[in-house]
Amino acid sequence: MLKVLIVDDEVKVCQLILHLVDWDAMNLEVVDILHDGQTALEYIIENKPDIVISDIRMPNCDGLEMIKQAKGVYPEISFIIISGYSNFEYAQNAIHYGVQDYLLKPLRKEELVNTLNKIKEKHVSLVEQQIEQVKWKSLAESSREKVKKSFIADLILNPEKVNLNDLDEFNKEYHTHFIEGYYAVLKIQPFIRGRRLSDEERDMVLTKIQQMLRERLTKYCEEIIFMEYEDSIILIINGNDPSLFEVKKQLKKMRLDIINLKSIFQELKVYIGIGSVMNSLEGLAASMEQAKEAVFNRLSEQEKYIIEYQSPKEGKRAAGDFIDAQMKNDLHGNLERLNPDGISVILQELKNRLLPYSENGKLVYDCYMEVIGMIVYGLKEFSTELEIPPVAHYEKLYETYFSLEDVFNGMEQEISALLEKYTENIKQAETKPIRLAKQYINDNYNLALSLESISAQIGFNPAYFSTLFKKETGKNFMEYVMEIRVQNAKNLLAATNKTLVDISIEVGYSDFKYFSKVFKRITGLTPSEYRKLYS
Numbered sequence: 250m251l252k253v254l255i256v257d258d259e260v261k262v263c264q265l266i267l268h269l270v271d272w273d274a275m276n277l278e279v280v281d282i283l284h285d286g287q288t289a290l291e292y293i294i295e296n297k298p299d300i301v302i303s304d305i306r307m308p309n310c311d312g313l314e315m316i317k318q319a320k321g322v323y324p325e326i327s328f329i330i331i332s333g334y335s336n337f338e339y340a341q342n343a344i345h346y347g348v349q350d351y352l353l354k355p356l357r358k359e360e361l362v363n364t365l366n367k368i369k370e371k372h373v374s375l376v377e378q379q380i381e382q383v384k385w386k387s388l389a390e391s392s393r394e395k396v397k398k399s400f401i402a403d404l405i406l407n408p409e410k411v412n413l414n415d416l417d418e419f420n421k422e423y424h425t426h427f428i429e430g431y432y433a434v435l436k437i438q439p440f441i442r443g444r445r446l447s448d449e450e451r452d453m454v455l456t457k458i459q460q461m462l463r464e465r466l467t468k469y470c471e472e473i474i475f476m477e478y479e480d481s482i483i484l485i486i487n488g489n490d491p492s493l494f495e496v497k498k499q500l501k502k503m504r505l506d507i508i509n510l511k512s513i514f515q516e517l518k519v520y521i522g523i524g525s526v527m528n529s530l531e532g533l534a535a536s537m538e539q540a541k542e543a544v545f546n547r548l549s550e551q552e553k554y555i556i557e558y559q560s561p562k563e564g565k566r567a568a569g570d571f572i573d574a575q576m577k578n579d580l581h582g583n584l585e586r587l588n589p590d591g592i593s594v595i596l597q598e599l600k601n602r603l604l605p606y607s608e609n610g611k612l613v614y615d616c617y618m619e620v621i622g623m624i625v626y627g628l629k630e631f632s633t634e635l636e637i638p639p640v641a642h643y644e645k646l647y648e649t650y651f652s653l654e655d656v657f658n659g660m661e662q663e664i665s666a667l668l669e670k671y672t673e674n675i676k677q678a679e680t681k682p683i684r685l686a687k688q689y690i691n692d693n694y695n696l697a698l699s700l701e702s703i704s705a706q707i708g709f710n711p712a713y714f715s716t717l718f719k720k721e722t723g724k725n726f727m728e729y730v731m732e733i734r735v736q737n738a739k740n741l742l743a744a745t746n747k748t749l750v751d752i753s754i755e756v757g758y759s760d761f762k763y764f765s766k767v768f769k770r771i772t773g774l775t776p777s778e779y780r781k782l783y784s
Contacts, residue, residue, distance in 0.1 A: 251299040251372060252280045256289040256315075257331070258307045262354075266302060266331075269358050275365060286310030293319045298326065300368055302361075305332040305343070316346045325375070327368045331356055396424045401476040401483050404534055413530040426472045431491045432533055436522040436540040437462070438481035440547070441514065442651050450514060451480055458482060458519065461506045465499040480648065481544075485533065491526050497555065504554050518651070520547045523557045545610030548653055561609045568615040571602045577623065584627045587672055589665045596620070596664075600657045607653045617647060617656055624664050628671055635674045637667065682707045682714070683721045687729075694733045695757040700726045734758070735771045742776060743783040749776050 253272070257263050263282045272279055280298055283289045287309035293301065301319070305312035316328050328348040343351050349371075350364040400423040403411050412419060420427055439446060439454045446454065459475050459482055466473055472487040486496060500521055507519045522543030524536030539558035550556050576595060583591035599616065606612055621643045628637055643663065650656045685707050690698065703726070704711040719725050724732070734756040741752045750761050753776075758764035768776050 250276050250278050251369065252296075253277050253300045253302065254280060254289065254292065254296075254298040255282045256284070256286070256301060256303040256307065256312075258284050258304060260284070262304070262331070262356075265356065266361070269356065270362060270365065275362070275369070277365065277369075286312060286315040290315045290318055293326065294322055297323055299372065300327045300329065300349075300365070302329045302331060305330050313342050313346060316343070316348060320347055327371070329361075329364055329368075397474045398476040399423070400425065401474060401478070401485060404537060405478065405483075408534045413533070416530065419530060425474065427487045427530065428471045428489075430471065430487060430489045431493075431526050431528055432485065432487050432530060432536065433493060433526045434524045434533060434536040434540045435484040435486065436481055436524075436537075436544050437484060438520055438522075438544050438648075439514075440518045440520065440648055440651070441516050442518070442655075443516070443649055445645060445649055446480070446514075454510065454514060454517070455480075455482055457510060458507075461503050465503050466496055469495040469499060480645075483537065483540075491528070493523070493526060497523075500555055507554070518547075519554065520544050521555045522546075523555065525558055542611045545614050546608060547651065548610045548613055548656070549608040551651055561606075561612070563606060563609070566606060566609060566612050568612070568619040571599060571612075571616055572619050580620070580623055581627060584624065584668075585631070587668055589668050592664055592668075593661055596657055596661055600653065603653065613653060613656060614647060617660060618644065620660060621663075624667060628667060631671070635671055637670075680721055682709055683718055686714070686718065687722075690730055690733055694730065694737060695755060697757070698730050730757075731767050732771060735768055738764075738768060738776065739772070739779060739783075742780045749780075752776070 255263050255266050257266070263284070267279060267282065270277075277300070280296070281292060283292060284307070286303075286307040289301070289303065289307075290310055292298075293315075301316075303312045303315065307315075310318075312330060312332075316330075319326060319328075324347070328343075328346075330343045330348050330351045331354060332351070333354040349368050352360055352364065400411065412422070416427060416429065419425065437458055439451070439458070455477055459477075462475070462482070462484060463473070466484075466486065469490075470486045470488045472485075474485045476483045486493075488496075490496075507517075510519075511517050522540040522545075524539035524543065525532070527533060527536050543556040543558040546556050547553075576599065580592065580595050583589075583595065599620070603613055603616060618640070622640055625637055625640055625643070628635060646659065646663070647656070650659055686703050689703060689706055700711050700715055704714040707714070709717070715726060718729070722729055738752055738756045741747055741755065742749075745752075747755070749765075753759075753761045753764035756764070758767070765775055768774075768779070772779060774782065
């Protein structure tokens with residue numbers, strides 16, 4: 250609702266203007282009525298109304314002077330001059346000062362309403378333009394941020410396509426503001442021991458952390474770029490200080506903000522890995538890898554919150570230095586034999602080999618992924634039907650581990666669960682033919698059934714099928730068929746009035762005497778005795 254101020258030294262004129270227009274219907278509000286120019290000017294400067302309807306001649310400060318000074322402060326205010334003088338010079342000066350309209354007394358309602366409507370339309374149009382400008386500015390800024398973030402994505406996925414040789418060209422391509430100076434990459438990653446953050450938790454935590462980082466670091470960096478990547482924040486900073494003194498100082502202060510998050514997310518830990526400071530853009534890819542490795546070192550730096558990259562003291566080591574050919578053969582052999590105890594012994598040996606190098610978190614991670622990969626692909630080789638989580642599942646699971654002990658306990662539990670699942674899968678595969686045979690017998694017990702006919706039905710050798718059937722059911726084939734037939738006969742005897750002979754035929758026995766003999770052997774009663782007792 251636009252606010253209207255009425256200014257005239259004649260009270261009656263003010264009352265006329267007030268009652269001439271239905272202000273509510275026009276969505277306008279008369280905020281005050283004043284009677285001299287100086288008071289009105291002070292009110293305008295303090296309260297900034299949207300529309301001022303004013304006489305041109307007033308005590309202390311005439312209308313033109315009031316407009317001139319008010320427009321100097323708020324050029325967007327709309328003025329309507331009402332005058333009893335059709336003076337050309339007054340009108341020209343008023344137009345020069347930017348009045349919306351110059352109306353002569355006696356004031357006509359239609360003329361005033363039309364002028365007010367024009368002002369409203371102009372105001373709406375101006376607001377829409379401002380909203381559109383803000384929208385486009387926001388879109389432009391958003392697009393620039395996306396392009397900036399695409400630099401990090403390119404640096405991770407396609408470093409060869411990033412032109413790092415020409416700083417000016419680079420800034421132009423990615424809408425960045427890097428200066429000649431120093432560059433570093435940080436990786437900030439939240440963890441919760443024993444479980445992964447849900448998508449909702451992760452989004453909330455990363456958003457809050459990103460906000461903290463922006464508030465803390467922007468002042469101390471020439472350029473700063475954020476990007477969420479694999480449950481973490483990748484942060485590139487650029488400035489004049491090779492020691493990152495102020496940046497590290499602010500990161501330390503941020504720890505209190507992180508601690509406050511624990512009131513929402515119990516057991517939350519946040520680690521900040523800092524890669525080496527580089528003196529050129531070309532070093533950013535290496536700094537990024539180092540920042541990632543620094544976060545891996547949380548296993549040996551649990552009490553630290555900020556972990557700066559340091560080259561491993563023992564030099565470059567690889568998983569192959571610890572998982573040799575013999576260990577691989579032993580692991581594969583125990584996997585084939587479905588021997589979790591044997592695998593447990595191998596894992597303990599690997600753990601002992603890694604203990605002196607536990608501060609090298611990336612090495613521990615690589616060994617973990619090597620073992621998990623062998624188990625997953627080994628089991629898939631043994632059984633194409635077994636549903637096994639992909640290796641990426643275990644990669645994410647690694648984020649729930651906070652120590653070397655966690656890593657190996659977790660590995661042992663996950664491998665045992667896989668072996669148990671595989672064993673169950675084998676068991677089901679072996680019993681499937683028996684389940685099919687039993688189902689066929691139950692559906693066709695009244696037909697002439699034989700070991701040979703059922704074996705042919707499920708595609709097995711009769712001798713092997715007979716052995717397997719006895720092993721799984723504890724009965725031989727014909728015993729099982731007899732029991733099914735007698736059970737159905739019992740139901741018919743108890744629930745129907747059919748003759749004993751008809752029931753005998755219905756359950757698969759054309760010889761009633763043989764049926765009676767089988768029935769009594771299994772139930773201890775003749776068919777007629779059973780009917781008398783249970784019908």
